[in-house]
Amino acid sequence: MFQYDFMQHAFIAGTLIAVMCGVIGVFIVARSLSFIAHTLSHIGFAGAAFAAYAGIDPLAGLLAFTLLGALGVGQMGVRMFRRDASISVILSLALALGILFLSLGNVQGNYSRTLLFGSVVGIDLQDIWLIVVITIFVILVLGAGYRWLKFDSFDQVGAEAAGLPIRWISIGFLLLMAVAVSATVQIVGALLVFALMTVPAAAARFFTQSIFGMILLSSLIAILGVWFGLTAGYYTNAPVSFFIVAFDAAVYFIGMAFQAIIRRRRGAETA
C-alpha cells in the first residue's frame, strides 16, 4: 500500500496527529475536559463549514472558530461547561451553524462527509507540512509548560497553593486544545476527534501509575490505532476512523479487564 502517495501521506499525517493526541489527551482526561474537546470539535465543524461558505481555507475556519470557542469556554469558566446542559446547547448550536453554512455555501456532499467523518485520501504535502508545524508547536508548548500543567491537572489545590496562575494555565490549555482539535478534525472528522484525543489516554491510565509513562503509552496506543485503522481501511475499504476508534476502544476494555484482574489478585493476597 505504500506505493501510493496518498497512503504515505496518510501514515505520516496520522502518526503525527496520533503523537499529538496521545500527549495532550493525558491532560484532557486528567482535567475532565473530554466533552469540552468534543464540543470544540463541533465548533470546528461549524468553522470549516463557514470556511467553505466564505471560500477560505478550511483550516483557517477551523482554527478561528475553535480558538474563539476555547476563549469563550475559558472566559465563562470550565466548570460551567462541564454541566450537561451547557455542553448540549453549545454542541447543538455549533452543529446547527455548520449545517446552515454548508447549505448556504451550496457545498458538495463529499465535503460535509469529510468534515464529519474525516478523510485520509485527500492529504497532500502541504497538509502534511501544516500538521508537522502544528504538532511541533503543540508538543513544544506542552513541554515548556509541562511542570505547571502537570501540577494543575493532577492536583489543582496544590497548584493553586503553590502560587501557579491556574486561570491562565486553564485558558492556555484550552487554546492549545483548540489548535490540536483543528488539526485532528481533518483526519478523523469532527464526530470522532474526541475519541482519538481521550480514549488512548484513558486506556493508558489502566496500565501505568506514572504520568510520563501515561504520556508514552497513550501516544503508542494512538499511533498503533492509526496504523491499524489505515491498514484495515486500505484493505477493506471501510472507514479508517471506525478502525481507529475500534482499536483504541479494544485497548481500553483490555485495560479495564487487566485492572480488574490486578485488583482481584491484590485482594486475594491481602485476604
Place this chain on the structure above:
Amino acid sequence: MLHRVRVSHLQVSFNGEEVLNDLSFDVSAGEMFAVIGPNGAGKSTLLKSILGLIQPQNGRIVLDDESKTVVGYVPQSRVIDDETPISARDFVSLGQLSGFFPWPSMQERKVLREIMSFTDTDRFARKPIGKLSGGERQRVFLAQALVRHPDLLLLDESTANLDPDAQERMMELVQKAASDWGVSVIFISHDLELVRKYADRVLLMSRGFYKTGTKQEILNDQAMLKNVYQSISSEADGALQQKSPSAGLSLSASPR
C-alpha cells in the same frame, strides 16, 4: 530572631461581613505556631491570605524575603478520586516546579528520594494515590509541600481526619522539619492536646478577638478559652459540641 512572617493589622471581609479585623502577629524561623479558635473564627481565611489566595482589604503580610520565600500548604483533605491512577511518588514530584526541562534532574531525583524517606512515604511510592489510607495520603501531601523546600509551612487542620497515631506521626514529622531545616510552621488545629504537645506559641482567635502567647499562657487560661469558644457558638444556636466537638472535649484536658 528572624521573623519569617509578619502579619500587621490584617483586615478581611466577605460581602460586607468582617472575618478578620486588625489581626497582628509574627512567626519566627523554625517556630511551631498554632492557630486555634472555634469554627467561623477566620482561621482558614488567615492561611489563605498568607498564601495570597485572598486579598485583604487592609493590613500587610510580609514574608522575610518575599521574592524567595517558598510557602508549602497541606489542607485538611484534598478531593482525590479513588480511581486517580498516579503513584504517590509522582504526586509528590508534582511539587518540583523549578527545573527547566520537563524531566527531573539528578538533584531533583535525590531530593525526592530524601523527602519520601523523611516522610516515610517511600514504602508505598509506587502505589496509586487513590488507594492510600487517609494517614498515608496526608503524609504524601506533606511530602509534596516539603519537596519544594518551603521556608513556611501552613497546615489547615491537616490532621483532623486522622486517627490519634496517624496524627502524632504527622505532627512529629512537621516538628522535625521545623527543627532540622528551620521551616516555620503555622498550623490550625481543634485538638488542644496536639497543640499543647507540638506548638511553641499559640494564637487564639475568635471574631474580632485575638490573643497570642506561649502555649502555657493560652492553654492554661481555661476561662478565656471557654469564653472564646462559647461566645461564637452561642451566636450559632449555642451548639458548641456540634460545631467543634474536639475543641469542646479538649477544653478540660490536662497538660501532658
